[in-house]
Amino acid sequence: MHKTFSLTLLLLATILLNAARAVENLPPKLADNxxxxxxxxxxxxxxxxxxxxxxxxxxxxxxxxxxFYNAAKRLLSLDLTKEEELQYHQEMAGILGSYTxxxxxxxxxxxxxHYDELLDYASKASEAYAVAPDEESQKQAKAIYLAYAGQLxxxxxxxxxxxxxxxxxxxxxxxxxxxVTFALSLPDYGADAFKIxxxxxxxxxxxxxxxxxxxxxxxxxxxxxxxxxxxxALSGERRYxxxxxxxxxxxxxxxxxxxxxxxxxxxxxxxxxAYLVEVWATWCAxxxxxxxxxxxxxxxxxxxxxxxxxxxxDLNDDVxxxxxxxxxxxxxxxxxxxxxxxxxxxxxxxxxIKGVPEMILVGPDGKVIQVDCRGCKLxxxxxxxxxxVEPLDWDPQTDFSSRVFDPSGK
Numbered sequence: 189m190h191k192t193f194s195l196t197l198l199l200l201a202t203i204l205l206n207a208a209r210a211v212e213n214l215p216p217k218l219a220d221n222x223x224x225x226x227x228x229x230x231x232x233x234x235x236x237x238x239x240x241x242x243x244x245x246x247x248x249x250x251x252x253x254x255x256f257y258n259a260a261k262r263l264l265s266l267d268l269t270k271e272e273e274l275q276y277h278q279e280m281a282g283i284l285g286s287y288t289x290x291x292x293x294x295x296x297x298x299x300x301x302h303y304d305e306l307l308d309y310a311s312k313a314s315e316a317y318a319v320a321p322d323e324e325s326q327k328q329a330k331a332i333y334l335a336y337a338g339q340l341x342x343x344x345x346x347x348x349x350x351x352x353x354x355x356x357x358x359x360x361x362x363x364x365x366x367x368v369t370f371a372l373s374l375p376d377y378g379a380d381a382f383k384i385x386x387x388x389x390x391x392x393x394x395x396x397x398x399x400x401x402x403x404x405x406x407x408x409x410x411x412x413x414x415x416x417x418x419x420x421a422l423s424g425e426r427r428y429x430x431x432x433x434x435x436x437x438x439x440x441x442x443x444x445x446x447x448x449x450x451x452x453x454x455x456x457x458x459x460x461x462a463y464l465v466e467v468w469a470t471w472c473a474x475x476x477x478x479x480x481x482x483x484x485x486x487x488x489x490x491x492x493x494x495x496x497x498x499x500x501x502d503l504n505d506d507v508x509x510x511x512x513x514x515x516x517x518x519x520x521x522x523x524x525x526x527x528x529x530x531x532x533x534x535x536x537x538x539x540x541i542k543g544v545p546e547m548i549l550v551g552p553d554g555k556v557i558q559v560d561c562r563g564c565k566l567x568x569x570x571x572x573x574x575x576x577v578e579p580l581d582w583d584p585q586t587d588f589s590s591r592v593f594d595p596s597g598k
Contacts, residue, residue, distance in 0.1 A: 215251065218258055224266050231259050249286060257283050270328050277313070277332045284309065285339030292347045303343075310336035330376065338380055341367055345384055349391055357395060360388050364399045368406050371418075378407065378418030382425060389429070400426050424540030431539070431556045436548060438465060439532040440499060440522035447509060449526035453497070460552050462573050463495035464561070467535055467546040469502050470511045472592040475545040478562065479515055484580065485566065486518055492574050499524060501536050501544065543591035 216233040219226060234255045238248055260280040268276065287302035313333035320326035341363070348359035364385060371381040385403055389396020404426055407419045427437075441449040466482065468475035486496055498521030502508045505523070512521060528534045535541070549561040549569055558569055564584045571579040 215255055218255065218262070222262065224263065224268075227259050227262055231256065234259075253283065253287065257287070270324075274328060274331055277309075278335045280309065281306075281335035281339045284336075285343055288339070289343045289346055292343055293350055296347075296351065298344070298347065306336060306340060306343075310340060313337075330374065334374065334377060337370060337374075338377070341370070341380075341384060345387060349387075357392065360392065360395055360399070364388065364402060368403050371403070372406060372410055372412070372415075375412060375414040375418055378415065378422065382422050386425075386429070400429070420537070421540050424538055428539040428541065428559065431548065431559050433555055435554055436465065436550055436556050437533065437538060438497075438535070440497075440524070440527045440535070441530050441532070442520045442522045443509075447505075449523050449530075452530075453522065455554075458495055458550075459554075461493045461495055462552050462557075463497060463550050464566070465497050465499055465535075465548045465550065467499045467501065467541055467548075468544050469500060469592075470507055471502070472544045474590045474592060478545050478547075479517065481563070481582075483516075483518065485570065488580060489570055489574055489577060490518075492577050494570070494574070495519070497522065499535055501525075501534075543593040545591065 215237050216230060218230045222230060234252055238252045241247075241251075243251065256279075260276055260283055263276045264273075264280060284302055284306040288298075288300070288306050291300045291302055292298050310333065313329060313336050317326060317329035317333045320329045344359070344363050344366075348356055348363055351359055367377075367381045367384050371377045381403055382400075385396060385399040388399050404419070404422050407415045407422060438453055438455075440453045442451040442453065443449050444451050464482075464485075466475075466478070468478070470476070482496060485494075490496075496519040498517070498519060500508050500521050501524045503525055505525075508521070508523070511517075524534050524536060536544075545562060546559070547561045547566060548559050549557045549566065551557045551573070557573075558565065561569060564582050567580040567582045570577075
């Protein structure tokens with residue numbers, strides 16, 4: 189009897205303890221009368237609660253989406269500064285985009301209340317942008333409009349990618365047409381439009397190439413001065429994307445014995461040879477880390493005919509020359525600054541290069557073999573080019589793969 193009673197108490201205590209833990213694991217609740225400060229505190233509490241578990245991104249979203257959605261909805265109903273209004277609209281756009289994508293991937297089509305709400309926000313933002321009374325208000329409204337419209341395009345892209353192949357092309361073509369039209373009306377969307385067609389190109393190379401051409405040609409034909417910068421960037425990215433298998437534009441000035449940048453690159457000097465062009469800068473830490481590895485490459489393969497050419501985007505000649513001397517760099521290094529002054533295109537901007545170091549490997553036939561050919565990718569490519577030379581035994585675990593993305597060096 190006593191033993192049975194003790195077991196009963198133990199069982200009851202265990203049930204109560206588990207129930208208490210279950211209650212403790214519930215997400216925090218948002219009070220109905222919460223003001224802005226209370227809502228912000230709630231959002232942080234929600235994030236803290238979710239971070240206590242080990243969730244995948246999808247699980248994290250499933251456990252927190254309603255809370256963040258309700259918080260964003262409430263915040264947008266309050267009196268806000270312009271900065272707060274933009275921030276919370278961008279957050280709401282992201283939340284509705286995630287909701288809409290989730291629904292679309294299940295239904296394999298667009299629709300549902302979340303999609304309708306996303307469309308409604310985009311429509312209202314478009315109307316606000318159209319009637320904005322001054323430049324500041326127009327800038328604010330445009331940023332909000334871009335946030336919601338961008339989510340709509342991203343959802344359409346992800347949905348199209350998920351469709352069966354026979355349905356995918358039609359969805360891609362429709363998406364590209366709308367993206368181009370939208371980018372022409374709002375040039376600020378130009379870079380994002382190019383990312384969409386690049387994503388399409390990764391799935392369908394032929395259609396993606398046509399989409400890139402359509403986007404760039406439409407931008408150029410528009411004659412819109414506001415599109416001048418996006419056109420240059422997009423055209424450069426198109427050139428960069430098509431470099432493998434193509435000839436590299438490489439016009440640059442190298443220094444003579446006196447350090448004067450007067451020697452142009454001579455393509456005849458490398459005819460029939462493979463060579464590497466490294467776009468780099470002295471202020472770039474990853475670039476400096478690559479120098480000893482490139483010296484190893486040079487020592488190993490130069491006698492077999494391999495060449496390296498540096499292309500510095502430094503603006504200070506003295507700093508560049510001191511670095512080259514101090515580090516005993518054995519290959520020639522051109523200056524982008526002096527090359528541009530001589531009337532050549534700057535390689536960094538001409539190809540819309542996104543960061544340094546950028547290494548472009550050119551084969552003996554004068555065609556680019558590989559872009560971003562750094563670390564072990566370079567070692568593997570050289571192994572194929574020069575099978576009679578003992579290959580480099582670089583460890584992929586120590587491959588210097590980081591890059592610096594600010595060409596100003598700040």
